[in-house]
Amino acid sequence: MKLNWKLRFKNKATLAAIAATVILLAQQLGFKLPDNVSDVVNTGLTLLVLLGVVSDPTTQGIGDSERAMTYTEPK
Template sequence: MKINWKVRLKHKPFLVGAFALLLLIIQQIGVLFGYDTTIYNERVTELFNTVLAFLVLIGVVVDPTTSGTSDSEQALTYHKPKDDE
């Protein structure tokens, strides 16, 4: 798998998703070691986690080689993943 990390690390949605993923992982590790990670109450914590999960989703599934969150014109014409060979 080839990943152009220079492009990904300059892509804002990817960075937002990576940061949200990091927060979720820290929270889960805290729970694992017995720390109470409840923000205000259970519902607020669940809402916070849902927002973070959504940010992770859009940060991971976007095409970092284009601006915004849309796929490139070339990628929109694919019927299957492009084979690099």
Template sequence: MKINWKVRLKHKQFLLGAFALLLLIIQQIGVLLGYDTTIYNERVTELFNTVLAFLVLIGVVVDPTTEGTNDSEQALKYEKPKDDK
């Protein structure tokens, strides 16, 4: 598996998704260790987690090798994933 981390770490959506994932993981570890991670009340905590999960999804779905959230013209023409072998 080859990943161009230089490009990914310069892409805002990827960084936002990675940060949101880190917050969710920290929260889950806190719950496992017995800490109360409720923000204000249960509903606010659930809403916060939903927003974080959405941000993680955006960071995963977006192509970090292009500007913004669109795929490149080349990627839009693919019928199947490109095989680099």
């Protein structure tokens, strides 16, 4: 599985999904967060997953295409 990580980290939606996942992981590890923060993060992550932010639906499988691997800026 090859991914163009530089390009993915330039995408704001991907960064939002990563941040939400980190907060969710902290919650599951037992760190106490205010209830409203936990609920907002859980809902936000669910919406991002539903929109396909976490995986790229335009490529076959879960990796990036050869063309996407050559990008330095999102197209």
